[in-house]
Amino acid sequence: MPELTAKDLGAELLRRVRELPQGKKIDECIQCGTCSASCPTSSAMEYGPREIIAALRAGMIDRVLKSNTVWLCASCYSCVVRCPAGIPFTDIMYELKRLGVKYGIYPRKTTNAAMANSFSEVVDKHGRNSDTKLILKYYMRTSPLKILGQMGLAAKLFFKGRMDIFTKTIKGLDGLQKMMAAAEENGEK
Amino acid sequence: MITTNTKSYSYYPGCSSKSANRAYEISMLSVADALGIEMKELDDWNCCGATAYVAIHEKRSFVLSARNLALAEKTGKDLVAICSGCYLALYKASKYINENSKLKDDITKALAAGDMSYEGTVKVRHFLDVVVNDLGEQSVRQRVSNKLEGLKVAPYYGCQISRPFADIDDAEAPQMMDKLIGWLGGEAVAFPLKAKCCGGLMMTTQAEIGQELTGKILKNARDSGADCIITACPLCQINLEAYQKAVSKAMGIDCSIPVLYFTQLMGVAFALSSRDLALKDSLTPVEALFTEKVHN
Numbered sequence: 001m002p003e004l005t006a007k008d009l010g011a012e013l014l015r016r017v018r019e020l021p022q023g024k025k026i027d028e029c030i031q032c033g034t035c036s037a038s039c040p041t042s043s044a045m046e047y048g049p050r051e052i053i054a055a056l057r058a059g060m061i062d063r064v065l066k067s068n069t070v071w072l073c074a075s076c077y078s079c080v081v082r083c084p085a086g087i088p089f090t091d092i093m094y095e096l097k098r099l100g101v102k103y104g105i106y107p108r109k110t111t112n113a114a115m116a117n118s119f120s121e122v123v124d125k126h127g128r129n130s131d132t133k134l135i136l137k138y139y140m141r142t143s144p145l146k147i148l149g150q151m152g153l154a155a156k157l158f159f160k161g162r163m164d165i166f167t168k169t170i171k172g173l174d175g176l177q178k179m180m181a182a183a184e185e186n187g188e189k
Numbered sequence: 190m191i192t193t194n195t196k197s198y199s200y201y202p203g204c205s206s207k208s209a210n211r212a213y214e215i216s217m218l219s220v221a222d223a224l225g226i227e228m229k230e231l232d233d234w235n236c237c238g239a240t241a242y243v244a245i246h247e248k249r250s251f252v253l254s255a256r257n258l259a260l261a262e263k264t265g266k267d268l269v270a271i272c273s274g275c276y277l278a279l280y281k282a283s284k285y286i287n288e289n290s291k292l293k294d295d296i297t298k299a300l301a302a303g304d305m306s307y308e309g310t311v312k313v314r315h316f317l318d319v320v321v322n323d324l325g326e327q328s329v330r331q332r333v334s335n336k337l338e339g340l341k342v343a344p345y346y347g348c349q350i351s352r353p354f355a356d357i358d359d360a361e362a363p364q365m366m367d368k369l370i371g372w373l374g375g376e377a378v379a380f381p382l383k384a385k386c387c388g389g390l391m392m393t394t395q396a397e398i399g400q401e402l403t404g405k406i407l408k409n410a411r412d413s414g415a416d417c418i419i420t421a422c423p424l425c426q427i428n429l430e431a432y433q434k435a436v437s438k439a440m441g442i443d444c445s446i447p448v449l450y451f452t453q454l455m456g457v458a459f460a461l462s463s464r465d466l467a468l469k470d471s472l473t474p475v476e477a478l479f480t481e482k483v484h485n
Contacts, residue, residue, distance in 0.1 A: 021285055021288060021289060040385060040388075040402055041386075041388075041391075041398055072391075072395070074348075074390075074391055075240050076349075076385075076386035077348055077349070077352035077360075080352065080353040081352050081353055081355065090353065094243055094247070095247075097244040097245075098247060101245055111394040112391070115241060115394045117245060119241035120246060123235075123236040123242055123253070127235040128235055129204040129205075129236050130204070131205065131209050132208075138394075153431055153432075157209055160469070160470050161211075161470075162208060162210075163209070164208035164209070168207070170233050170234075170235050171233045172233050172256075172303070176235060176252075176253075176256060176303060178302040178303045179252050179299045179300055179303040180252055181302065182301070182302035182303075183249055183251075183252045183295065183296075183298075184248070184249070
């Protein structure tokens, strides 16, 4: 992979953000901080939503990707509905997540990225998600021993008949995979 | 009796409704039946492409939604989801595809590779919206035979049912379940955190954050004087019901409270059986709450 500078990354991100519906609104950010104040997880973030836009403008987006911030977004859209400039910030967070995964720039300890990767693998293979498969994949990726901590809940769900032991695969998987491949050809993933 | 206006919908279950959250599907189907509306499961539906998928692949997440929309378009009916995550993913995809010609073009080509097509005519709905806005107060009240008198209920909406678009309810102070509780004869308590985030998947990936967010919501419901919480999303439901012990420990206060789906509460008011509502699936003492009101 070619050497990437923070400037390139920032430029790619801005280009992609501007392609999003309402994405051009990012130019109208006045740094008021309503987004950060509305975010339920910003207290745990190294950089809050307001700082992300500031970092983007300052060409420092690589620092944001390396921090724990992006993967702490739970997609609650509180920032979006309150932003006085109408910036679709949750979509920008998704864009940052995808950019980080694409170039492998995310903190090693970020378990949320492992969860998202595991989820997309299960869905790519079956067309649907399976909780059991997802959780197993996720813990194998992160810390296999921690799965022991989930055994209590797993047992409860199992005895209530709420656990999916077998993964259902959709009938149209072949067609779906062809569509996925075609979507890749037609543009960026 | 001839019914001329039987409402009929395509039903999108979503992955968790077949396993961990099957009580939501079971109770929804029972309630729909009691109200005389048809919910026909979409044949061979696939994952909606929700939160965790779109974080990895954007275009492909729209393809996932678009395949479901294409299947639904053939039925000519509205597509109704019960999971708020599925609802938003499908709703957002249908909106973005219709509003963005380049995306529509890409999606059309992708679907064609699998011999499918989508014109852009499907309306994506949430079952709560169908109950409150298509059926409405009269239809629901007529069916109530077991008024929930004296029951104080905290309606928990979470995020994705009304945000970001706020097309079916207020983005931060939603009202649909508040109204519904009144129609069922119960009392909706004032519940300031009713639309705050439960943390979603963070309960698994970053437990300390998930526990704090969920803990605040559970505490707020208890402080509001509620006997129980109702939810309209399977992920909210499992976060609120399955970790109460750990959350209580982390918060240093008792956070236990029964949590059930709004469809289960409707079923209780309709005097449906515990089995038809899958009340035994609950991880909180839901049945004890209704000992006198549920008929087995």
